[in-house]
Amino acid sequence: MQYSIIIKNLSKGIEKPVRVGYCDSFACRLRGLMFRSRLDRDAGLLLVEKADSRLDTSIHMLFVPFDLAVFWINSEMTVVDKVMAKSWRPVYFPKAAARFTLEIHPLRWGDYEIGDKVEFENV
Numbered sequence: 001m002q003y004s005i006i007i008k009n010l011s012k013g014i015e016k017p018v019r020v021g022y023c024d025s026f027a028c029r030l031r032g033l034m035f036r037s038r039l040d041r042d043a044g045l046l047l048v049e050k051a052d053s054r055l056d057t058s059i060h061m062l063f064v065p066f067d068l069a070v071f072w073i074n075s076e077m078t079v080v081d082k083v084m085a086k087s088w089r090p091v092y093f094p095k096a097a098a099r100f101t102l103e104i105h106p107l108r109w110g111d112y113e114i115g116d117k118v119e120f121e122n123v
Helices: 026-031 106-111
Strands: 003-009 018-023 044-053 068-073 079-085 098-104 118-122
Touching: 018 026, 018 098, 026 044, 068 106, 079 098, 079 106
Parallel strands: 018 044
Antiparallel strands: 003 018, 003 118, 044 098, 068 079, 068 098
16 A cells, blocks of 8 residues: 655755655556656655665656656665656666665756755655
8 A cells, every 4th residue: 555755855955845655565666657647746656675776776657648857765865866757768777776766746856966865754
């Protein structure tokens, strides 16, 4: 079952931190944001793997009709990569191993930078 969490940036203040779905099951990660018509500015998904990996945290944008700001976060809760993922692109891999993949609205691009420390808070 998917529940919501808030992603706080401990390295810099964000006026309104993003609230996303916590997605740790295979089915939830598989569906991701496919087939949705739009994404609210303050919404998104956090895809969760069991361990840091470049391969397991790769994403595709097939059947996602809008661009996404994507951030990869490792088990030490540090942002290790970010990309503006374009709709309908086949694959994106992080430059470094990560455990979490944060997919949010493109207008939130500046909320997180490589090297930022983050914290997850239950809602």
